[in-house]
Amino acid sequence: MPSRADITYFGAGPALLPTSVLEEASQALLNYKDTGLGIAEHSHRSQYAADIINQAKSDLTTYLDIPEDYEILFMQGGGTGEFSATVYNLVGAWVTRKKAEILKQLGAQSEEEANQEELVTALKKAVDTELKLDYLVTGGWSLKAYQEAGRLLGPEYTNLATDSRTVNEGKFGKIPDESTWKLSKNAAMVYYCDNETVDGVEFPKFPDTLIPDSNGEGPIVVADMSSNILSRRIPVKNFSAIFFGAQKNLGSTGVTVVIIKKSLLPPACPQPSPALMRKLGLPVPPIVFSYETVAKNNSLYNTLSIFDVYIAGQVLKKLLATFPDKVDGQQAVADQKADIIYKALEAHPNVYRIVPDKSVRSRMNICFRVTINNDTDGTEARFLKEATAVGLTGLKGHRSVGGIRASNYNSIPLAGAQKLADFINNFAQA
Structure with a gap:
């Protein structure tokens, strides 16, 4: 019977966790801070839970040098859940921006001042003619994300900006030259998977084509970093949102992290009302996938797995102490x-x-x-x-x-x- 010390586990996820983190967590699972209760038994509404979340957010911010104008969310549903959540939320953000443009054209200061029929008609026309989500498909996970967007919205709203299989004999294993990417104008988002876990493909750096200009203006870039987060420095300011499952480099299965620009959240960018989205024929996010709701409640709108956040926090503390x-x-x-x-x-x-x-x-x-x-x-x-x-x-x-x-x-x-x-x-x- 091999001991833990005898095994080097190269599994893709759930992945190996530091033994020292597990040893500490095992004690916390039995009796956290001498409360007589394990950490998984404490209420997610308790101060203990809030402290664990806030400390993990602080340590992640320190480790990755996350700018102040970003929010960190702890969610559930894994990377697959985020394939849907990014669509719901960033299409909503696109509608909010487009609505502001149309209100200005109509000479209205607010939605209440505008002729509602005129506003909805103009918005519906914009949705039908302008709304696009761009996907860089470089492996199995980005392909799944692209397919999910098509399932939720319809293929007419999704743009396959590049497909690695076209330059590699029908298989994944390369990234097409950026000069060949067919990006949409003012896309609701440009999605890519920074590291394809299945296919062993990693973007060597942030794509030059997507770098913001000197004024900070650029595409709405969303990246899945589930399997390479915390392993290298990333230009966080170039991204509108980054998401990653914890179960590779951060912790145990059960929580998913989203790092998102505050400019995509209220008060800067409130989500459109469900009634308006229905009139436009667009989907409304389930409440647990609403970034606005999760941010407003400091990730505690519903029962979050605080034990898994604790594990992530301990991993971050170990990283900060080691490096x-x-x-x-x-x-x-x-x-x-x-x-x-x-x-x-x-x-x-x-x-x-x-x-x-x-x-x-x-x-x-x-x-x-x-x-x-x-x-x-x-x-x-x-x-x-x-x-x-x-x-x-x-x-x-x-x-x-x-x-x-x-x-x-x-x-x-x-x-x-x-x-x-x-x-x-x-x-x-x-």
Whole structure:
């Protein structure tokens, strides 16, 4: 029976958590702050819960250098839930902006002053002719996000601005040159997945095409960072919203984090009334997916899993204690670990084939195939069996693509990456 210390777990999520965080959490689960109750038993309306949320928000802000004009929300539903939530909320924000433009054209100071029939007619025309959501599809998760937008709104409102499969023989593994992207004018949002967990594709940097101008004006950019958040510095100010599930680099399954510009929330940008959205033929968000509602209630409109927020908070505290230079320190380690593993794979090109193009290789999800004597399936089965025998687990690729996937998240120690690299070398030479 292996102990925890014997295993290096490379699973894609739920991912490995620091042992010290789990040890502390186990005590908090039994008796939090000598209250006689575990943290999962305390009311989400208690001061304990509010303190845990506020501290986690503060530490995340410090670690990522999040500007003051952003709000942090803790939600539920995972990244998949955010595929819907971003559509609901950012289409609503687009309607609010468009309504302000039309009111100005009508010479009205407020919605109440305007001729309602005129206003709704003009808004409906704008929705039918101008509303678009742009998607950069570079892997399985961004494809799912694009498909969800089409399901909720209708394909006439979604724009496939780029599709990686068109430049890679029908498969994911590259990112098309930005000059080929077909972006809409004034899109309600431009969505992309910064790191494709299934396909091992990561954007090397923020896209130049989407960088705001010198006045801070630019596209409404939304990014899914579920599997690479906290692993490198990001230009938060370039994004309108960033979302990520906690279960990769931040904590345990159960909470999803949204970092959103306050300019997309009241009072700057109140959501349109449900009545108006229905008149325009647009969907109204479920209340638990309403950013406005979640922000107004400090993430506590409904019963949030405070234990999972606590776990995330402890991970952040450990990161801040480990890296005085914050995310830059973690990025240096993440890059080093990825380099060790990729170099081991590159050393044996007759055995290993790294799936994505070198220009977009993920540091977090390292996807490769293993072939000896023209046998891939049998060789990979042996690779997984022998890896498990030496304590390297969770390496099986996603069911949709197969192969091997080493998820090199922050909790994987440098020694763990080296152990995998040594195994890769030894297996090829056996």
